[in-house]
Amino acid sequence: MRIAPFTVAAALIVGLSCAPTGPSTADIAADSSAVAAVIGKLQAANNAGDVEAWVALFDDGAVYMPPGSPAVATRESLRQIAIAGFGQAQANVTLTPVEITIAGDWAFARVAVGGDVTLTADGRNLRIDMKEIAIFHRQSDGGWRVARLINNRNTE
Amino acid sequence: MNRAAQALLIVVTAGACVSQDGAGRASADVAAIAAVRQAYVDATVAGDVPTLIGLMTSDVVLLPPAERAVTGLETARARFLWIYDAVTVLSDTATIEETLVIGDWAYIRGSYARRIQDDMVDSIIEDAGKFSSMLRRQDDGSWKIARDMWNTSRPPAVQ
Numbered sequence: 503m504r505i506a507p508f509t510v511a512a513a514l515i516v517g518l519s520c521a522p523t524g525p526s527t528a529d530i531a532a533d534s535s536a537v538a539a540v541i542g543k544l545q546a547a548n549n550a551g552d553v554e555a556w557v558a559l560f561d562d563g564a565v566y567m568p569p570g571s572p573a574v575a576t577r578e579s580l581r582q583i584a585i586a587g588f589g590q591a592q593a594n595v596t597l598t599p600v601e602i603t604i605a606g607d608w609a610f611a612r613v614a615v616g617g618d619v620t621l622t623a624d625g626r627n628l629r630i631d632m633k634e635i636a637i638f639h640r641q642s643d644g645g646w647r648v649a650r651l652i653n654n655r656n657t658e
Numbered sequence: 659m660n661r662a663a664q665a666l667l668i669v670v671t672a673g674a675c676v677s678q679d680g681a682g683r684a685s686a687d688v689a690a691i692a693a694v695r696q697a698y699v700d701a702t703v704a705g706d707v708p709t710l711i712g713l714m715t716s717d718v719v720l721l722p723p724a725e726r727a728v729t730g731l732e733t734a735r736a737r738f739l740w741i742y743d744a745v746t747v748l749s750d751t752a753t754i755e756e757t758l759v760i761g762d763w764a765y766i767r768g769s770y771a772r773r774i775q776d777d778m779v780d781s782i783i784e785d786a787g788k789f790s791s792m793l794r795r796q797d798d799g800s801w802k803i804a805r806d807m808w809n810t811s812r813p814p815a816v817q
Contacts, residue, residue, distance in 0.1 A: 565756075565767065567767070567788045567790065567809065568809070569723060569787075569809035569810060570809075570810065570811070570812065570813050570814050571811060571813065572788075572811045573767075573788050573811075603763070603792075605760040605761055605762075605763045606760055606761060607760075608758070608760045608763075608765075610763075610765065610792055610805075612719070612721075612727075612805065633721055633727060633807070635721065635790050635792070635805060635807045637758075637765055637790075650765070650767060650790060652767070652788065652789075652790040652807050652808075652809065653807075653809070654721065654722070654723035654724070654807065654808070654809040655723060655724055656724075656725065656726050656727075657724060657725075658724045
């Protein structure tokens with residue numbers, strides 16, 4: 503296969519331009535804000551008991567690792583967890599990003615979860631004191647979704 | 659090669675942006691990260707606190723269940739000493755189910771199983787669960803644990 507000289511030159515130019523250029527400070531700040539906004543939407547969906555809104559914040563193939571049960575890796579499993587959880591209690595929780603790190607099309611966040619829930623069955627109020635690690639993946643439209651999520655309690 | 663194919667070659671090349679040794683470096687990183695995790699497991703069973711600490715970044719944050727975040731090497735060291743004063747780890751295994759390397763960061767998740775002897779009450783505790791860890795590449799190319807969280811997969815005891 504003979505390749506015309508201009509093709510070789512073009513490939514060289516593209517190859518040189520493939521050298522990684524880091525994101526600007528403004529880019530990182532914008533991404534961090536966007537990830538924080540998704541965390542805010544998770545909080546809102548929890549407190550509204552909105553199953554579909556909560557599930558929609560997760561990426562295809564997302565893996566959720568809650569305490570006390572095996573990890574789940576399908577959107578339907580996420581939906582069932584949300585239905586069960588939101589059906590058992592009315593949440594009044596706050597999700598506060600403790601740190602957000604942007605790495606290309608991925609981000610990881612450490613989140614503090616506080617507030618309380620009111621049990622539907624008997625009206626008891628339970629304090630929530632938990633922590634989370636969430637991995638976010640940038641979508642083709644530039645938005646972010648949760649790709650991996652694990653959490654646990656701060657006390658027994 | 660006709661002009662259409664030449665144009666396609668340019669487009670494909672533009673979309674690649676992969677270094678010549680990209681695949682090789684990725685494999686080496688995955689192996690190195692797995693080695694760190696195995697060293698962590700081995701040191702956990704051995705109760706080897708200096709080795710555990712040596713596998714962590716200076717700004718490490720441990721996120722254990724039923725505890726508040728443990729921040730920094732000295733706090734992590736104190737926690738490990740406190741734990742090993744009360745328990746003996748009889749066995750520990752970790753299976754990495756996913757490794758994601760993004761530049762100088764890596765994310766791994768997997769499952770663990772461990773048996774611990776509570777020396778205070780002379781009882782055996784068995785647990786199985788899942789973990790997620792963030793590792794960061796060091797200046798010398800090695801990897802260290804920066805964030806580590808885990809929880810049990812066992813349902814809560816009925817009271």
